[in-house]
Amino acid sequence: MKKRKAVRRRLIPSGEATIGPFFPPRYVDAGANDLSQLEDRKADGEVIEIAGTVRQEDGTPLDNLVVEIWQADANGIYRHVADPRHREADTKFFGWGRAATDKEGRYAFRTIRPGAPEGRARHVNVMLMFSGLMRILKTTMFFPGEQANEADPVYRAVPKARRKLLVAREEALGRYRFDLKLRGAHETPFFDD
Amino acid sequence: MAYVIVPRHERTQPLRIVPGYPQTPWRNPKQPLIRRPPTLSELTGPSEVAKRVKLLGGDIAGHGEAQAIGQLMHLKLRVVDEDGTPVGGTVVEIWQANGAGRYIHPNDDEHAPVDRNFYGAARLLTDERGLLELRTVKPGAYPVPTKDGWWRPPHIHFSIFGKVWLSRLVTQMYFPGEPLNGQDRILNAVPDTAARARLVARLVPPTGDPANALVFEHQIVLRGRKATPSQP
Ligand SMILES: [Fe+3]
Numbered sequence: 136m137k138k139r140k141a142v143r144r145r146l147i148p149s150g151e152a153t154i155g156p157f158f159p160p161r162y163v164d165a166g167a168n169d170l171s172q173l174e175d176r177k178a179d180g181e182v183i184e185i186a187g188t189v190r191q192e193d194g195t196p197l198d199n200l201v202v203e204i205w206q207a208d209a210n211g212i213y214r215h216v217a218d219p220r221h222r223e224a225d226t227k228f229f230g231w232g233r234a235a236t237d238k239e240g241r242y243a244f245r246t247i248r249p250g251a252p253e254g255r256a257r258h259v260n261v262m263l264m265f266s267g268l269m270r271i272l273k274t275t276m277f278f279p280g281e282q283a284n285e286a287d288p289v290y291r292a293v294p295k296a297r298r299k300l301l302v303a304r305e306e307a308l309g310r311y312r313f314d315l316k317l318r319g320a321h322e323t324p325f326f327d328d
Numbered sequence: 329m330a331y332v333i334v335p336r337h338e339r340t341q342p343l344r345i346v347p348g349y350p351q352t353p354w355r356n357p358k359q360p361l362i363r364r365p366p367t368l369s370e371l372t373g374p375s376e377v378a379k380r381v382k383l384l385g386g387d388i389a390g391h392g393e394a395q396a397i398g399q400l401m402h403l404k405l406r407v408v409d410e411d412g413t414p415v416g417g418t419v420v421e422i423w424q425a426n427g428a429g430r431y432i433h434p435n436d437d438e439h440a441p442v443d444r445n446f447y448g449a450a451r452l453l454t455d456e457r458g459l460l461e462l463r464t465v466k467p468g469a470y471p472v473p474t475k476d477g478w479w480r481p482p483h484i485h486f487s488i489f490g491k492v493w494l495s496r497l498v499t500q501m502y503f504p505g506e507p508l509n510g511q512d513r514i515l516n517a518v519p520d521t522a523a524r525a526r527l528v529a530r531l532v533p534p535t536g537d538p539a540n541a542l543v544f545e546h547q548i549v550l551r552g553r554k555a556t557p558s559q560p
Contacts (some may be wrong), residue, residue, distance in 0.1 A: 146410050146549045148336050150518040150527055152500040155485060157431040159423050159449040162487075164381045173379070191354040199435070205373060205493050215372035217330055217492070231374030233381075252368055260369055264487075264498055267351030269342040269517055271498060275369075292364040317355045327361030328333060328370060328494050 156266040158201060160235070168234035170206075170246035178228035180209025180247035183309045185259065185276065188240040192319035196240025200265040203233045204244060211250030211257070218252075248278075248309075256283035256290065263315065272325045276313045277302045293324045300324055330555040331371055333494045335363075342517035349513050350474060366494070373493035377419040378453060386452050387463040390445035397443050398427020398465030400541040403529070407458045407488060409495070410553040414458025421487040422450045422462060429468030440470065466542065469508055481508035481515070490550040501546050502528045 171182045185204075189197045207213050208225040215221055215230075234242040251257045256277060263272040277284050279302050284290050290298060300323055303311040315323045344356040364370075374380075390396040407415045425431050425448075430440035432448040452460045464484075472478045483500045490496060502509055509515055509528070518524045529546040 144412055145553065146408065146412055147340055147523065148410060148551045149497060149499050149549045150341055150523050151498060152342060152514055154487065154498050156435045157423065157433040159433065161449065162421055162451070167380060193354065213368060213372040215375055217372045218368055229374065229380055231377065231380065255367055255369060258369070260493055262496065265355065267349065267355040269344050269346060269352065271496060272357070288367060289364045292362055318358050322357060322359050324359070325357050325361050326364050328335065328364065328366065
């Protein structure tokens with residue numbers, strides 16, 4: 136007798152589109168780029184700053200580009216049910232933030248240094264949305280001087296010569312610079328999942 | 329419950345560099361995009377975004393005597409995942425032009441009149457059935473400042489979070505029967521005909537409450553489905 140497989144209908148994901156030039160400025164809420172506290176309670180861990188500039192191929196800085204980040208807490212735990220350790224997640228840390236670039240193309244986040252999640256080096260997930268980007272651009276920021284980077288599966292997925300473009304520079308203690316170039320010389324590696 | 333995300337069919341997604349859309353060749357990667365193994369990092373994501381952002385009401389067409397100008401409409405939006413399971417409790421950010429094709433934004437200062445009674449933006453949570461309702465006016469078409477007369481057809485913008493980082497979606501919804509749909513460079517950047525058709529809302533019979541509003545239904549499918557328990 137033939138085995139019957141349950142047929143599950145699979146819907147096709149909707150097509151992406153650009154965010155366009157008119158994303159409401161009020162959607163970049165005051166404080167949305169500060170992950171170091173949640174509802175006035177300070178998150179556990181070391182407060183750090185991540186800042187940088189976003190440029191297009193000819194080097195022009197991009198104004199009003201939306202940057203979002205997602206990261207684990209100081210112990211490397213994600214505030215999400217899929218993380219087996221989520222019950223131990225820091226209740227004072229949300230893990231997500233949003234910023235928009237200014238006229239010089241600069242964005243900045245205040246957050247805490249993420250711990251290394253299971254099987255990964257410590258890192259921050261980054262996505263970019265902008266006029267002229269028909270799809271969200273996704274990348275990952277790594278921290279300098281981390282031995283674990285070399286074993287990280289996402290870091291290793293990137294061709295060797297381009298890996299250093301995913302590593303932030305520590306400009307001062309706890310102050311990281313992560314510049315993004317959308318195209319051309321020193322182009323940031325982006326992922327297609 | 330673990331969520332699985334697999335690559336999408338390329339033809340159901342827009343080209344990155346779009347003919348006649350002059351910003352796209354400057355801003356999209358030249359190097360090949362990199363496939364990476366999905367880890368917990370990409371298969372988790374912010375799940376209660378409303379804790380970090382302010383919600384905004386779903387009635388943006390004005391109140392009482394102060395009604396926005398244009399064709400009053402109701403949008404019934406449904407958000408599901410690839411299993412067809414409703415995505416409830418997720419934040420949906422909505423923005424659109426007014427009935428004359430003008431946005432509330434400092435970048436839009438060109439051509440069409442402002443409507444003081446039109447709010448232009450709503451940030452809402454889907455209910456447990458994945459539904460939300462928006463009372464608005466049908467957005468007007470507007471010209472894109474290119475040299476060759478490209479007009480955007482009426483459309484509504486959405487930004488949706490979904491269950492995990494890789495289900496995050498930014499998309500646009502179009503209206504049925506619009507003559508400008510056939511020439512729009514953004515809608516037509518999606519190569520697959522059926523995938524384009526799914527970006528167009530459906531006009532449904534008015535519910536009568538209020539009787540003077542057109543009613544549109546639209547479904548958005550986010551990436552991701554539940555992991556199938558492995559078979560013996
Ligand atoms: Fe638009």
